[in-house]
Amino acid sequence: xxxxxxxxxxxxxxxxxxxxxxxxxxxxxxxxxxxxxxxxxxxxxxxxxxxxxxxxxxxxxxxxxxxxxxxxxxxxxxxxxxxxxxxxxxxxxxxxxxxxxxxxxxxxxxxxxxxxxxxxxxxxxxxxxxxxxxxxxxxxxxxxxxxxxxxxxxxxxxxxxxxxxxxxxxxxxxxxxxxxxxxxxxxxxxxxxxxxxxxxxxxxxxxxxxxxxxxxxxxxxxxxxxxxxxxxxxxxxxxxxxxxxxxxxxxxxxxxxxxxxxxxxxxxxxxxxxxxxxxxxxxxxxxxxxxxxxxxxxxxxxxxxxxxxxxxxxxxxxxxxxxxxxxxxxxxxxxxxxxxxxxxxxxxxxxxxxxxxxxxxxxxxxxxxxxxxxxxxxxxxxxxxxxxxxxxxxxxxxxxxxxxxxxxxxxxxxxxxxxxxxxxxxxxxxxxxxxxxxxxxxxxxxxxxxxxxxxxxxxxxxxxxxxxxxxxxxxxxxxxxxxxxxxxxxxxxxxxxxxxxxxxxxxxxxxxxxxxxxxxxxxxxxxxxxxxxxxxx
Ligand code: ADP
Ligand code: ADP
Ligand code: MG
Numbered sequence: 193x194x195x196x197x198x199x200x201x202x203x204x205x206x207x208x209x210x211x212x213x214x215x216x217x218x219x220x221x222x223x224x225x226x227x228x229x230x231x232x233x234x235x236x237x238x239x240x241x242x243x244x245x246x247x248x249x250x251x252x253x254x255x256x257x258x259x260x261x262x263x264x265x266x267x268x269x270x271x272x273x274x275x276x277x278x279x280x281x282x283x284x285x286x287x288x289x290x291x292x293x294x295x296x297x298x299x300x301x302x303x304x305x306x307x308x309x310x311x312x313x314x315x316x317x318x319x320x321x322x323x324x325x326x327x328x329x330x331x332x333x334x335x336x337x338x339x340x341x342x343x344x345x346x347x348x349x350x351x352x353x354x355x356x357x358x359x360x361x362x363x364x365x366x367x368x369x370x371x372x373x374x375x376x377x378x379x380x381x382x383x384x385x386x387x388x389x390x391x392x393x394x395x396x397x398x399x400x401x402x403x404x405x406x407x408x409x410x411x412x413x414x415x416x417x418x419x420x421x422x423x424x425x426x427x428x429x430x431x432x433x434x435x436x437x438x439x440x441x442x443x444x445x446x447x448x449x450x451x452x453x454x455x456x457x458x459x460x461x462x463x464x465x466x467x468x469x470x471x472x473x474x475x476x477x478x479x480x481x482x483x484x485x486x487x488x489x490x491x492x493x494x495x496x497x498x499x500x501x502x503x504x505x506x507x508x509x510x511x512x513x514x515x516x517x518x519x520x521x522x523x524x525x526x527x528x529x530x531x532x533x534x535x536x537x538x539x540x541x542x543x544x545x546x547x548x549x550x551x552x553x554x555x556x557x558x559x560x561x562x563x564x565x566x567x568x569x570x571x572x573x574x575x576x577x578x579x580x581x582x583x584x585x586x587x588x589x590x591x592x593x594x595x596x597x598x599x600x601x602x603x604x605x606x607x608x609x610x611x612x613x614x615x616x617x618x619x620x621x622x623x624x625x626x627x628x629x630x631x632x633x634x635x636x637x638x639x640x641x642x643x644x645x646x647x648x649x650x651x652x653x654x655x656x657x658x659x660x661x662x663x664x665x666x667x668x669x670x671x672x673x674x675x676x677x678x679x680x681x682x683x684x685x686x687x688x689x690x691x692x693x694x695x696x697x698x699x700x701x702x703x704x705x706x707x708x709x710x711x712x713x714x715x716x717x718x719x720x721x722x723x724x725x726x727x728x729x
Contacts, residue, residue: 218282219268221258229268230254232434234422235287236373236403241395243414243440244407245447246424248597248625251432252407253307255424256375259405260302261295303371307378307407308596309362313351320353320361321346329370336364339394341387355382355548355622356514363391373403380410381596381622382547384514384652386694389708392417409625410653412698415444416708423447425459429585445703447626464630466658468704470684470727477503480646481613486524486534488517495520497534497677500665502614502646507636508680509657510650511690512667517675518650519547521667522616525648543612547619547650549603551591557602558587565609577605580635582628596623604632608639615639615647621656629653633660654698658683658706658726666690684727691725698726 222229230251234244236259244252257263266274267282276296283289294300316323320342324333337343340360345353353361359382366376376395380388392413395404399419408414414421421443426432435455438446446452450460479501486497495517502508512518523529525536526544553560561583567573578584581601586594594602600623607617621629636647648665651657657664664686669675679686691697697719698706706726709716719725 221254221263221265222268222270224270228254228429229431230258230434231426231432232422232436233258233288234405234434235437236291236405237287237420237437238403239400240419241399241404241406241417242437243418243421243443244405244424244434245409245411245414245421245444246432246434246625247426247428247627248595248623249428249432250424250426251434252424253377254432255434256304256377256405256407259291259295259373260304260375261298261300262304300373301371303366303369303374305362305366305376305379309355309358310596312358312362313353316350319347319349323350323361324365324368327365327368330368333364333368336367336394339390340364341390356384356387359383360387360391363394367394367398371402373405374398376404376406378407378409378623380408380413380652382619384512385654385696386513388413388652389416389694389696409621409629410655411444411448411626412654412706412708415440421447423452425452425457441701441707445701445705448703448705460627464626464659466655466704466706467683468700468728470682470687471662477505480504480644481537481540483525484534484536486531486536488520488524488529488531493517493520493672493674495524495675495677497521497524497531498679500678500680502648502680504644504646505640505642506662507633507640507647507649507660508663508665509661509686510648510665510667511652511657511686512675512677513671513693515671516667516669517677518667519618520675521677522618522648522650525614525616540614541610541612542614542616543607543610545603545607545615545617545620547622549599551594551599554590554592556588556590557583557594560591560602561605561609564606573609576635576638577608580631580638581605582631597625597628600624601628604635608635613645615645616650617647618650619652620649621651621653629656630659632656636660654706664690668693687726688723692720692723695720696725700728 220230220233233255234242236242246252258265265279267279280293283292342360342364345357363379379391396417418440420437421440422437423435423443424432448464450463451458481502483500485499488495510518520529522544524531526542562568565573581604583605586598604620607615640647649660663680663682665679666686666689667675667677697709697716699709699715701707
């Protein structure tokens with residue numbers, strides 16, 4: 193399939209195009225015959241954070257690898273070596289010309305935070321300080337050790353770090369280097385909201401001096417951090433188009449709408465919307481089980497779980513900072529950890545998806561899921577799980593070759609394939625794109641609606657929590673020292689409780705989308721004085 197004269201209907205038959213966007217005139221890069229093809233590129237800008245938002249498999253990482261010099265773009269020609277002159281000719285008069293000319297001369301130094309950090313322990317041996325000390329090229333590492341809370345883990349072995357710790361170390365390493373341009377491929381996976389905002393602050397500061405390009409699926413964070421966004425759309429694994437830059441609020445809203453007015457393109461047939469007012473809790477639902485009061489102490493940390501009632505058919509969000517006992521709570525429910533006092537009813541069946549996923553098996557996804565799901569061939573399983581999590585294209589792939597987002601979807605499927613009364617999923621949004629995050633709502637509802645089961649979801653993406661949850665369980669306390677699990681509460685009470693701990697308020701834009709208020713802004717102070725951190729009255 194080629195692309196050139198694309199009017200009315202895209203030749204890839206994936207999207208409706210009424211007029212031909214400029215970006216589609218010639219490809220930026222094609223990996224080889226019948227492989228993925230990319231159109232357009234994000235443009236780094238002095239003093240700015242340039243955001244990129246779009247589905248997985250749509251070429252975002254490819255575009256970053258081109259800009260950072262890891263891949264030489266071939267303008268769609270892979271049969272012969274393409275000379276830079278040919279490439280530059282195509283970009284004459286565009287905002288990327290100067291950049292690509294510098295790139296062609298090898299005079300751009302790029303610093304990159306790669307998307308998947310789990311490879312770091314495989315290629316680096318040593319502790320955190322061994323890794324970071326060689327990156328301090330601007331004299332600012334010391335500052336990042338504090339902003340990103342790394343100082344207390346400096347002597348830990350890289351291979352023993354949690355995902356959230358490794359993410360912060362990888363980010364510090366990328367930011368500390370002295371480069372002309374900075375490329376950050378997803379910074380939020382495994383970070384709590386507090387850490388996400390700290391990372392945003394560090395990136396924002398750097399952008400005042402050096403251009404930053406950021407790929408991100410946590411829209412609340414992207415929104416507060418980026419100056420402009422490029423929307424990436426198309427058909428995953430087939431082709432991707434990166435638009436010209438848009439203002440961050442407008443670009444994100446167009447992305448959520450699935451419609452790009454300037455380009456005249458509809459790339460999704462539904463909109464993503466948010467509740468302005470807190471929705472009703474599931475009061476009319478019937479009781480399913482009671483979480484008893486429980487306590488569990490380790491050498492340095494103690495968790496108290498206050499009693500709470502769970503109703504059949506509900507999806508409950510769990511919010512709280514990292515290190516406050518959420519995973520320990522999940523393990524107490526699952527019976528993996530034993531409480532010091534109190535005990536979970538032994539008859540309650542729990543299915544648990546851990547936060548960090550391992551994929552060593554070379555079995556195919558289908559073989560793996562068939563071992564867990566006895567009803568694999570049933571129309572309901574095929575519809576709710578295989579279609580709901582878009583697993584069909586990857587069923588024949590070996591589990592150990594999956595990308596982060598693919599592995600996440602398989603792990604969610606495996607968790608939901610087990611018969612259980614309570615499903616507990618720890619950060620299912622990590623590495624999923626926005627479409628996939630939104631689809632989780634439907635998948636979770638189908639799993640428990642009208643059934644004697646409920647779902648608990650730990651997540652740090654506030655939009656995900658907003659969209660999927662009917663009620664909230666809130667963790668309070670002092671990370672690494674003590675934690676207290678309270679609730680579940682209705683959405684308004686839960687959000688106010690959680691966000692007041694963090695001191696973060698949200699306003700609404702015209703579309704109803706929540707946006708993080710600038711600390712100490714008029715709205716921030718007003719909402720805090722009223723105690724309304726998230727919903728409008
Ligand atoms: P995103 O970052 O938006 O998730 P990527 O840029 O990683 O997307 O990938 C876009 C598409 O290009 C995917 O279908 C991926 O499989 C394909 N791709 C990535 N790298 C290569 C490669 N080296 N050879 C062939 N195809 C590739
Ligand atoms: P969260 O899921 O909220 O990030 P965790 O439940 O994973 O928090 O951890 C809470 C605290 O308990 C952390 O300080 C962690 O180091 C500590 N902790 C967890 N498991 C153990 C254990 N088996 N032994 C000692 N400390 C532990
Ligand atoms: Mg990517």
